[in-house]
Amino acid sequence: MKKIQMVDLQSQYYKIKNDVDNAVLNVMDSAAFINGPEVKSFQNELESYLEVKHVIPCANGTDALQIALMALDLKEGDEVITADFTFAATVEVIHLLKLKSVLVDVDYDTFTISTEEIKKAITPRTKAIIPVHIFGQCANMEEILKIAEEHNLYVIEDNAQAIGAQYRFSDGTQKYAGTMATVGTTSFFPSKNLGCYGDGGALFTNNDELAHRLRGIVNHGMYERYYHDEVGVNSRLDSIQAAVLRKKLPHLDTYNEARRKAADYYDEAFAGHVNILTPKRSESSTHVFHQYTLRILNGKRNELQKFLAEKEIPAMIYYPVALRKQKAYFQESNDADFVNTDKLLDQVISLPMHTELDEEQLKYITDAVLEFMG
Numbered sequence: 001m002k003k004i005q006m007v008d009l010q011s012q013y014y015k016i017k018n019d020v021d022n023a024v025l026n027v028m029d030s031a032a033f034i035n036g037p038e039v040k041s042f043q044n045e046l047e048s049y050l051e052v053k054h055v056i057p058c059a060n061g062t063d064a065l066q067i068a069l070m071a072l073d074l075k076e077g078d079e080v081i082t083a084d085f086t087f088a089a090t091v092e093v094i095h096l097l098k099l100k101s102v103l104v105d106v107d108y109d110t111f112t113i114s115t116e117e118i119k120k121a122i123t124p125r126t127k128a129i130i131p132v133h134i135f136g137q138c139a140n141m142e143e144i145l146k147i148a149e150e151h152n153l154y155v156i157e158d159n160a161q162a163i164g165a166q167y168r169f170s171d172g173t174q175k176y177a178g179t180m181a182t183v184g185t186t187s188f189f190p191s192k193n194l195g196c197y198g199d200g201g202a203l204f205t206n207n208d209e210l211a212h213r214l215r216g217i218v219n220h221g222m223y224e225r226y227y228h229d230e231v232g233v234n235s236r237l238d239s240i241q242a243a244v245l246r247k248k249l250p251h252l253d254t255y256n257e258a259r260r261k262a263a264d265y266y267d268e269a270f271a272g273h274v275n276i277l278t279p280k281r282s283e284s285s286t287h288v289f290h291q292y293t294l295r296i297l298n299g300k301r302n303e304l305q306k307f308l309a310e311k312e313i314p315a316m317i318y319y320p321v322a323l324r325k326q327k328a329y330f331q332e333s334n335d336a337d338f339v340n341t342d343k344l345l346d347q348v349i350s351l352p353m354h355t356e357l358d359e360e361q362l363k364y365i366t367d368a369v370l371e372f373m374g
């Protein structure tokens with residue numbers, strides 16, 4: 001059996017090696033390393049894939065979030081509501097810009113931000129909401145967009161984990177994750193669903209004016225060469241990464257399908273087990289399984305992780321600490337308001353999830369989990 005990895009980037013690469021190698025060598029040959037034609041082509045191809053008017057490439061997913069917030073002209077102390085249970089980048093950029101993060105609980109079944117808790121957290125200083133499409137499934141966007149409209153708030157979708165997922169509104173319209181709100185962001189970190197071979201990221205918007213602003217901010221606040229109208233950043237997707245992404249984008253749907261197939265296998269193996277809850281699939285969003293995350297109900301999550309490690313099965317705890325309890329982002333809070341987050345911190349365990357898992361590996365993993373769980 002092939003060695004089981006949390007993410008197997010190497011096997012995935014071997015299948016497209018010739019294609020990718022040639023694309024990268026062509027960039028070397030052209031010497032157009034920065035803002036070359038590959039970047040523009042990737043931008044256009046991603047725009048048509050996502051059916052969004054503007055894709056603005058940038059250096060990574062964290063920058064994308066920061067740039068999105070910079071473009072919204074928020075003032076020091078303005079409040080931004082986001083989930084207590086997510087990767088720290090989401091809240092990091094809020095603090096970097098001297099805005100105030102307001103962390104709220106998530107839904108137990110979907111791990112995404114609770115719309116009831118968003119409503120409770122809104123104050124006159126609230127300016128934006130950042131839902132995270134965590135683990136590959138969209139947050140409750142219909143409700144979030146409704147709340148935002150009622151209170152005149154911006155919505156920034158952190159779509160680092162769900163590129164290619166689709167959300168269905170109750171009127172039947174479907175949209176890609178990251179393209180529903182004021183602005184969406186993503187990351188092309190190698191292990192993400194659409195990963196490059198280094199760092200990369202992008203912003204999405206359907207708003208022409210905002211797109212123009214974002215393109216200026218990523219480029220030192222320049223709207224005309226050497227005229228700096230505002231303080232920007234230097235955040236670029238380089239041409240080599242764009243060339244890699246152009247070769248991988250046509251496979252994205254197949255990659256996400258492979259993840260879903262692995263998830264189906266896991267679901268079936270654990271169905272009905274009294275102490276294992278499989279991830280719930282939302283009715284309004286497809287799931288692209290950036291992670292496959294179980295909830296272990298018998299209090300033996302850590303022991304399970306150790307047992308799997310002994311069998312050379314990697315498994316990860318995403319995430320072990322609530323953001324509100326992190327030193328950097330400590331927020332005075334009443335634990336009673338974070339029941340779901342706190343339960344999840346003790347229960348979640350993510351199993352190997354990537355595009356190259358084969359049935360032999362899946363059987364070995366599920367057998368081991370069931371052996372331990374009884």
Ligand SMILES: *Cc1c(COP(=O)(O)O)cnc(C)c1O
Nearest residue numbers: 060061062087089160187188189
């Ligand atoms: C990965 C990730 C980011 C950050 O992306 P980078 O490209 O690593 O900067 C932001 N938010 C979430 C939810 C992520 O998973």
